[in-house]
Amino acid sequence: MTSNRVFIAGAGGFGCSLAVLADRYGCQVTLWSKFQEEIDAIRRLGENKRLLPGVPIPPTVNLTTDLSEAAQVALVILAVPSVAVRDVAKAMSPSIRPGSLLVNVGKGLEPGTLKRLSQVIREELPNCRVAVLSGPSHAEEVARGVPTTVAVASEDRASAQRVQDILSCDTFRIYVNDDVVGTELGGALKNIIAVAAGICDGMELGDNAKAALMTRGIVEMSRLGVALGGRSETFGGLTGIGDLIVTCMSMHSRNRRAGILIGQGISPKVAVEKVGTVEGYVTTQSAYRLARQMQVEMPILEQLYAVLYEEKDVLLALRTLMGRPVRHESEDALLALEK
Ligand SMILES: NC(=O)c1ccc[n+]([C@@H]2O[C@H](COP(=O)([O-])OP(=O)(O)OC[C@H]3O[C@@H](n4cnc5c(N)ncnc54)[C@H](O)[C@@H]3O)[C@@H](O)[C@H]2O)c1
Structure with a gap:
């Protein structure tokens, strides 16, 4: 895994597990939650006891409720439930730089519009590059460094390959897939x-x-x-x-x-x-x-x-x-x- 700055939006089970993984392999990680009490609890207890108990969040992971910190990173990971994706992407839009790379790891469809989550993100952040990551990857095992393989897809292959470069390591193997629709709908x-x-x-x-x-x-x-x-x-x-x-x-x-x-x-x-x-x-x-x-x-x-x-x-x-x-x-x- 190359050393890079990563911003993870969503400090629940999967967001925390990816934070632990990326930190372990040398990324500078910022973990964001909309909820101050969630960040305070992680800071106080050293873990997200409610959503990923027993997995220590290293002190090197920067905890924040400030979305503008997503502006200066190599990769933004969206790890919130599908119902929250549009709101989080919208809230990010004033601070994120054009050309930023985002990968959505949430699995679902937007209720009401029935859109895929990458479509929702594109609507809110039209100047960003968007990828999706999906595959068998329980947070509990990803965090423990259990061998895990997933697929990443994007309309532009270079973006998928960039996500692969940043997040791949010896316990997290990422395959590029050119089928964004299938990758997203499978998940x-x-x-x-x-x-x-x-x-x-x-x-x-x-x-x-x-x-x-x-x-x-x-x-x-x-x-x-x-x-x-x-x-x-x-x-x-x-x-x-x-x-x-x-x-x-x-x-x-x-x-x-x-x-x-x-x-x-x-x-x-x-x-x-x-x-x-x-x-x-x-x-x-x-x-x-x-x-x-x-x-x-x-x-x-x-x-x-x-x-x-x-x-x-x-x-x-x-x-x-x-x-x-x-x-x-x-x-x-x-x-x-x-x-
Ligand atoms: N847990 C897993 O093993 C796993 C693995 C792969 C993918 N996923 C997918 O990742 C997404 C997140 O799952 P999870 O297991 O981390 O969920 P979770 O319930 O553990 O955590 C959800 C996080 O999203 C935040 N959140 C909830 N509502 C929000 C809102 N309205 N605005 C901003 N933030 C909000 C919460 O504060 C929390 O930090 C889901 O789509 C899930 O399918 C989960």
């Missing part, structure tokens, strides 16, 4: 399937059901991703199947943990309140609307939407999925048969 949509996988676990449906959910889930993700301009092979990579596996299998995943509670009979709203940032909950609603707009068939998403937003019983949703008309596994083969 956003897998959270939906992770909530469903958690429900599956909460209902104690067993390994067969979960494997089926993940396999058919990636098919749905890819279908919507391709309809929106992504490439299907991206969904077979780190940001698609890679991130899906880690999110559906790990107790680190808040999306899965919320799903487990729902599968155990707790109401979706209460489950999300208990767990904290559950991007998959919000993204389910956005993706449901997108799928309708694009006329893409997404049965798992439809049933999850009904459970999360229409009070459908999880057992009934399961029965609906299992009771669908039988069909061919491969869409291409199906299309050929229909001709």
